[in-house]
Amino acid sequence: MSVKFGVFVPQGWRLDLVEIDNPLAQYEAMTAVARRAEAAAFDSIWVYDHFHTVPTPEIETTFECWSITAGLARDTKTIKIGQMVTCNGYRNPALLAKIASTIDVMSAGRLLCGLGAGWYEHEWLAYGYGFPEIPERMRAFREAVEIIIKMWTEEKPTYAGKHYTINGPINEPKGIQTPHIPLWLGGGGEKVTLKLVAKYAQACNVGGGNPETVAQKLAILKEHCDTLGRDYNAITKSTNINVFMLEKGEDAE
Template structure:
């Protein structure tokens, strides 16, 4: 099974820009990694949709996801650009759909539009978003996915739900990629998220690099696809891979091989010090990716 690869750019969320004092230089460090990926053989670059650093909120840079997505779309020419994943609670789904359509055009069809239910409670409350427990967030997420899909595929979409409603919003242009911008859903919830993936998504992100979890969740996804008569093979099945400083080529290859054996066909790699040291990124591209392409 051939695989595709993406890479997270250093955005600040994991304190990965803290050693650079000037915010302009921080942004340029992020852009430089994006341009290296654009030179190949990476399929995509990714950002997180967060406002505060993780695992602890600190007074450090975290660049906003959709602003970054739009600018990187113009700083690159080849790679796809996505969010892993957009937080549904931070934007009304109708606005999300409109923003994604615009960026899909700006990138000439290179957007991977990611969406998830969200989870970083501290961040929600700090920015004034109403926090709710899992059942309510998942219910809102289910409605949001339907609204986004309708706004990308219908001229006069109407939706009336418990959490959201739309009444014939005009969304022109709807994007460049056909039949609509590439839609990726994040999360492994077996009853809601994975069913939504089978119904609406072009890509899924689950398992956080753990082969056993990946295998378990993909089995559930396949069951949903079978029930809905959806072609399982047409869905990109991605997972995140957190690499460590000092990982050898053999270490990286072994981790990817385990992920492939679990059934994933897409790896999104995170290199914690890539803003300061490009060598692991370049070595992964030169020595690991060709083994799985």
């Protein structure tokens, strides 16, 4: 089993650009990190899909996820580019699939499409999306996954769900990668998310903060794979952690 490493680029969400005043300089700082990661042979770079900063919303820069995904597709040459993860509630899934298809071409087949149900309530409400209860968000998430796969694999797909309906949208080109762009689902929900991973996704990102929780979630994923007849080992599994970079001899405390 091989282990690959990716890195988040600074886009402002975690107040990681506040020491730079000029928006253009902030963007160039983000791009510089992406290029440094590429030169250092990291496998992938990642961006968040958020509009407001954490832990509290501040009047500070936060670059929009898919806009900078497109920019990074042209600012880099070899490294993969993904979102950890796209909030399903912020974009119609058919349009998202179209955006992803275009950027896969722009990146010459380096796109990873991350998707999750969404959680940052303040953002949802501020931007006018409302904030449905978890069961509704999960049902919409399931429908979105199914639509995105259809958009990437069918010529004129149709779908009639509670939250989304499509009637033969044309999506050309569908991207560079075959059979389609890798779909990377985020979250550890055992009944919905991990089952969707087993059925549709090429990869998943499971949080939890400790190896024991991740192992528990992956065991559930394997059960879903066994039930559905999916090869568990064909799915890429990931988690993300915070790493603090110190100068030589500097005390971590």
